[in-house]
Amino acid sequence: MSLEKLGWNKYFEKNFQPYLEKGFCAARVMTQHKGNYIVCSEKESFNGKLSGKFMYNADVKKDYPAVGDWVAIKRINDTDAIIYAILPRKSYFARKLVISGGRKMKNGILVGGNIEEQIIGSNIDTAFIVSGLDDNFNIGRIERYITLVRSSGATPVILLNKCDLCNNISDYIEKIDSIANGISIYSISVLNNINMNIFNKFLCCGKTIVFLGSSGVGKSTIINYIFGDEIQKTNEISSSNGKG
Template sequence: MELHSQGWNATFEECFKSFKQKGLKAGRVISKNKDIFLITVEEKSLTAKITGKFRFKAQFNKDFPAVGDWVVYERKENDNQALIHAILPRENAYVRKLPISGGRKFKKGMIEGGKTEEQVIASNINTAFIVIGLDNNFEIRRVERFMTLVYNSGIEPVIILNKVDLCFKVEEYINQIKEVADKVPVYSVSAGKNVNMDVFFKYLTCGKTVIFLGSSGVGKSTITNFLVGDRKQKTQSISTSTGKGKHTTTNSELIFLQTGGIIIDTPGVRELQLWGDEEVLDQSFEEIKQLSYDCKFNNCQHQEEPGCAIQKAINDQRLSQSRLNSFKKQLAELQKLNTRIRDFKKKSNKK
């Protein structure tokens, strides 16, 4: 399998030149399990570890290889394991705030405590499919949070409404999505019943990488099964207690299709913590940004100020109060996040 069919391009080629002169090779990370990575090597895959020098220089979670990364490696003769020396610069990466475990608490609807750090889920992605299950799984506020994360990652979003065969309100859900993401393509499919599944193939052309994102049980693994053409990904039956699919994928993985496309399947998320600058909301809440230009005051808080264009839009039913509340919640979350990041940097610089 040549590098270009794995997503290699001229940008990576240019970044790799100096390493190539040293006799090193390039491979793409397929999966990782703690300190062990599986990378592509010509027609096969090879396990790899990072070098001691690499580990010493890596300061944060984001500095280590992630699924989808192009890495520079060395393989000693008669050695079944490669050594990773470096990561080539990422074109983009799907990131979120590192999940918090132990001692966490909710305050005003936001998670507090834990370490403020960026987590790279996967990298070098062309399209992000945000998968929503139509079996009582639809939640428009969750769609908004996924949109913010995808826009912050610099990836083109596409929304997939799966399990259309189990829903009688498809048009209603599509209209809700259009209200919050009017410019984003939306497709209704059923992976289990093979309904409208051909929509994926125009995105899965040779060398193009897509990622499937969504909550547990929305059917990402079932979609992957269909596209792969076999039972590569385990699926589980619908839970009789919740009526929802059970989450299956436990680790992100790069999967190469016979069509030439590349899939990154990710575990279902229960904790969707934002990461990014406040400006990313200009994309995920574009209509609120545009309305704010017509507010009488530049520092309008969109509450009871005279001449607030956003409150006028709510009164005229051109904007919902719940949409504005969602914007304010995400804005407060990102403001708090960036304050913590700045404080952390200040402390680090003093050491």
């Protein structure tokens, strides 16, 4: 697989140049678990381990590789490689962690504890916020996702799935327009192949996309449609909680 199909573009090429001149290879982090990484280069995947110098210089969790990061590696055998550096991130999703001390309520406000960021995904170009046009629709939830995506540096796009089940799509779009501030909104139906060609403009080499949304909105079904294969398990929607 080419680096471009993994999301490589001119931004990363420019930032990798100093490492290329020193004989490093570029790879993207596919999975991460307790200091163990799977990284994918242009030709193959490796089990990645951090170099001693990398760990010595890393002060906080944000300094460590996360899924989506581009890294500079050197292979040590057919299956293993050493990670020496992370390329600057274009965007990232993070969660706040309390690393020391305790938090408590004081006058209705959470105080105490030292906070740091943990990166949970990086270098995303487009984040699709998926909402179902059924009982799942929640304008407050969509607004929270918009805030999350904008703070990450990615571009939000709203997908209103299951449009075949809705007779008043324009009413839902009008509600979202009031909070979206120019964000693109598309109504689609995976099962009935309605407006699914909108992905053609987003699925291209050098770009990375993600899907956000609550359980049952159709994220896995959309991904399976794009890949043309059952790569994500899907379930029937529960009649009791509306989740997949």
